[in-house]
Amino acid sequence: MDPVLPDLDLDRRDEPRPDPDLRASLVAWLQHQRHEFQRKWRDLSPEQLAEWSIPPVELSVLGLVRHMQQMEHAYLSWGLGGGDRVEAYGDDDYAGGSAETAGEDLRLYLDEVARADAAIESTPTLETVGRGHGDPLGHTLIKMIDEYALHSGQAHMLRFAALGTLER
Template sequence: MTWTAPEITRTRAPRKADERTMLEGWLTFHRQTLLHKCAGLTAEQLKTASVEPSNLTLLGLVRHMAEVERWWFRTCFAGEQLPDLFNTDEFEDGDFDLVADADAEADHATFGVECALADEAAAGRSLDDTFQGPRAPHHEMDLRWVYVHMIEEYARHNGHADLIRQRIDGRTGE
């Protein structure tokens, strides 16, 4: 039986809320939007690079965002020592480049796990809690920055996902 990405019900971000609720709401909405762009497609369709000459695929975006969730929330903010999920020394962009033989169902599940673990890493922590920037260790960053960065990262990649999905089967929409 061929695996197909499941349908997803998206939760709208609040229109009026405190800062934390607003940030969490927008992050959740963007996570769900990426999965919404994948819904109903087979593993092979998710691996289809449809905007030449780019090798960007919907599965590559899911894998990349799992890496990004893990990196910013767990490795950088929470200080966990974790290996990359898909990237290696040989393939720095393995999340994007190594999709041909990837297990789409497993990678889809990994994305969900990483989002849940990211939420756990931030739970109960203040938006003002800081950590040392990974590429500029003398610069302090706070959890608020991580949320804002993740929202903009998803917004950018969800735009890519729109184009890829439209080329695969014509489906458009928010």
């Protein structure tokens, strides 16, 4: 595996099994959507991750990674857990990043996911409101599943363009 990319199981393609517990189901779907998003990174070099593959659109797979790091923070880590809100990239998420920052950007994203998981775990019920944004956990999980579904689709197309082939 490329040294820039973390060691993730990117070959797995399983969807969550039905669960009568709504919280468990929502968390499983969030994990699934994260995994599908991360699958879009495989086989991409740092240059391909950062490439604006569909000109004139200033968007890359890496820009989406940076954006999702900020979404994980705003909606889950800070949103649920409170504390200091930090915009790691500010307005420079989608169009920012480079081959040189790819490794650090991926690590920052994965670290935020770990913090977000801790915030989810520490939120007792789907109705419990976040200490940062004040929205209930259930609503926040649905929002993040939606964010991942949208941006995974974009990353899928950008991946094809960067690779120059339709590699699923």
